[in-house]
Amino acid sequence: MEKYQTLLYYCYSTIANAEQFAADHLKFCKSLNLVGRIIVAEEGLNGTVSGKTSDCKIYMDAIHADERFAKTAFKIDDVNEPSFIKMHCRYKSEIVHSGLKDTSIIDPNHQTGKHLEPVDFMAMKDDEDVIILDVRSNYEHNLGKFKNAITLDIENFRDFPDKINELAQYKDKKILTYCTGGIKCEKASALLLHHGFNDVYQLHGGIIKYGKEAQGKDFEGKCYVFDNRIAVDVNNVNPTIVSVCYNCGKTTPKMINCANPECNEHITQCDECGDLLQGCCKEECTTNPRKRPYDGTGYYVKVPHQVNKKTELVG
Incomplete structure (x- = not known):
C-alpha cells in the first residue's frame, strides 16, 4: 500500500x-x-x-x-x-496578510513573542496570570479551541490589528498566543509587543505540534486545516466536541463549504442537514444554478469564478 x-x-x-x-x-x-x-x-x-x-x-x-x-x-x-x-x-505581498500598511513593525525576524514548546505551553496555560489568545478566524475557533481561550470576532487575520484595543485589559498578564501551525502567532505576538504588551509568548508549531507532543490536552473540538481533510483530531487525553450545526444546533464536528460557489460560506453542519440542504448553508443556496454536487465531504476544487474571499476553503 x-x-x-x-x-x-x-x-x-x-x-x-x-x-x-x-x-x-x-x-x-x-x-x-x-x-x-x-x-x-x-x-x-x-x-x-x-x-x-x-x-x-x-x-x-x-x-x-x-x-x-x-x-x-x-x-x-x-x-x-x-x-x-x-x-x-x-x-503574494505577505505569507500571512496582516492588513497593515507598515509591515516592518511586525517583522518576526526582528521581534516576536517568546516561543513555547508544547509541553511548556501546557504547563503555563492554566496559571492565574496567563491569558490564552486564539489568533485564528471565527470559523476556525468555532470548530475547536483551547479550554478557556479568548477568541476574537475576525473573518481573516488581517482583521486582527483592529482588535488589539479589545485586549488592553490584559496588558499586565502573560499572553500565550496560538494558531494552527504557528505562522500567524509570529506576527500577532510582534504586533502585541509593538502595542505595549510586555510578556508575550507563542505556541511553537501551533496546535498541530501540540497535538503530537502534548497529546492535545485541553484542546476542545477539532482543528481546522487548509486541505481536503478540513478538520483533524488533536486531543488524545480529554477530547470533546464543541461545534454545533449551523442549521439545527445539533453537536457536530463536521465543517463544510456551502455548495453554492457564490456563497462558499464556512459552516459546521450535521450530516442530516447536509443531506437535506444538499450541502448548502441555507435554502436559498440550493437553487443557485451553479450549485456544486454534494458528495458528503463539503470540500470542493476551486471554481474559476469570483467567490466570497472571506471564506474560501481551497485554492
Whole structure:
C-alpha cells in the first residue's frame, strides 16, 4: 500500500525576486508529483504540501539545503491519500496578510513573542496570570479551541490589528498566543509587543505540534486545516466536541463549504442537514444554478469564478 504524508510548514526569510522563485518552485513541486498550496513572498514561505513519503522527503531535504530555509520546521502527518487535488504555488505581498500598511513593525525576524514548546505551553496555560489568545478566524475557533481561550470576532487575520484595543485589559498578564501551525502567532505576538504588551509568548508549531507532543490536552473540538481533510483530531487525553450545526444546533464536528460557489460560506453542519440542504448553508443556496454536487465531504476544487474571499476553503 502506497504511503503518503502531508507537510505543514512556514519560514520567515528574505527571498529576492520572490515572484520568479514562486514560478520555479511550482515546477519543482510538480516534478515531485506533490500537491498542495504554497504562498511565496519577499518575507518567506508558507505551505502545505502532500505526496508520497519518498517525494516528501526529497522536498524537505531540498528546503533544508537552501540556507535561507535551513531552520524550517515541518509538521508531518501520515495520511492515507494526498490531502490536495492540485498543486498551487503563488506569489503574494505577505505569507500571512496582516492588513497593515507598515509591515516592518511586525517583522518576526526582528521581534516576536517568546516561543513555547508544547509541553511548556501546557504547563503555563492554566496559571492565574496567563491569558490564552486564539489568533485564528471565527470559523476556525468555532470548530475547536483551547479550554478557556479568548477568541476574537475576525473573518481573516488581517482583521486582527483592529482588535488589539479589545485586549488592553490584559496588558499586565502573560499572553500565550496560538494558531494552527504557528505562522500567524509570529506576527500577532510582534504586533502585541509593538502595542505595549510586555510578556508575550507563542505556541511553537501551533496546535498541530501540540497535538503530537502534548497529546492535545485541553484542546476542545477539532482543528481546522487548509486541505481536503478540513478538520483533524488533536486531543488524545480529554477530547470533546464543541461545534454545533449551523442549521439545527445539533453537536457536530463536521465543517463544510456551502455548495453554492457564490456563497462558499464556512459552516459546521450535521450530516442530516447536509443531506437535506444538499450541502448548502441555507435554502436559498440550493437553487443557485451553479450549485456544486454534494458528495458528503463539503470540500470542493476551486471554481474559476469570483467567490466570497472571506471564506474560501481551497485554492
